[in-house]
Amino acid sequence: MTKPFISLCPEITRADALKLMDWLEDECVTRYLSDSRHVSRFIEQVIGRVQLPILSHLFNQGGRFFMAYDRHDVPVGFVRLVKAGPDCEMVLVIGNRDNWGRKLGASTIREGMKLAFFEMRADKLIAKIHVENARSLKAFERCGFLLERQTPTLKSFAMTSEHYLRLLRESSADRASGIHITEIDKARLTSLLAFEHPSAVFELEHEIERAIVVDSCQVAQDVVTMNSRALVQLDDEEVEVALVYPEEADDSAGKLSVCSDIGTAILGSKEDDAFDWRITNRTRHIRIEKVLYQPEAAGDFHL
Secondary structure, eight states, rough: OOOOOOEOOOOOOOHHHHHHHHHTTTHHTTTTTTTHHHHHHHHHHHHHHHHBBBBBHHHHSEEEEEEEEESSSOEEEEEEEETTEEEEEEEEOOOOOTTTTTSSHHHHHHHHHHIIIIOOOEEEEEEEEEEEEEHHHHHHHHHOOEEEEEEESSEEEEHHHHHHHHHHHHHHHHOOOOOOOEEEHHHHHHHHTTTHHHHHOOOOOOHHHEEEEEEETTSTBBBOOTTEEEEEETTTEEEEEEEEOOGGGBBGGGGTTSSSHHHHTTOBBBTTOOOEEEESSSSSEEEEEEEOHHHHHOOOOOO
16 A cells, blocks of 8 residues: 655744644643643744744754645644754654544654654654554554663654664565666765755655665666656646756756756656655655656666
């Protein structure tokens, strides 16, 4: 079964804050949150005191705060990541009870892991869960977290960066939706990442790590490799694009940097692949219609 789509957005608006207040008034939502009263009071004070449309800087005091959106760009919950030294703690809430049981929690955890390990560079991700919070316990266990310690009221789960990377590679290899990149492309892209700030390219780094690496002579001809040209459907619009390195990017000519939202999204995908991908301010549905040119298929291995 396809995993539910979740994206985490760092921008927190006044509308988001009001939605958070609604969620935190539900006793079933806040039952296992140790600081729910404090959070509700903080949000109420922020809304009353600060007349700004964007409140991200206030929510990010002491940690990173993200709204969780579904594929229709509807907010369904939130994630807070607090880094202390090499460790990072995750708190998440799926706010609308109608969404419980749809595995949105597990999808949200996976997005949180991506941020914690690739952008925030945590060595270990921790989740402290009330022993009676069965849904959260099951969600974190399903994502591969291991029980580290336990008290009569709290279970502490942990995921190390090494364990995360191993699970990421194993799960990608087992899925039909796994992406493929060539050994040469991986080497070049890895060198590129060394000169970029992690926050700017963490999605690209994640895609490279989860990709199935193949020899350039053996990559399927319908895979989007570097310097390929493809016909891509973005929502209801069909466009021809070339996937290029940042120095060759030219949006007006359809040359998309592999570091751009859409460029990262299509890397390693193949014809007929269809998926959702969050760009800066919305989610787009992407489908690879046809690979028009691939350097490896044309024997242009120098590209």
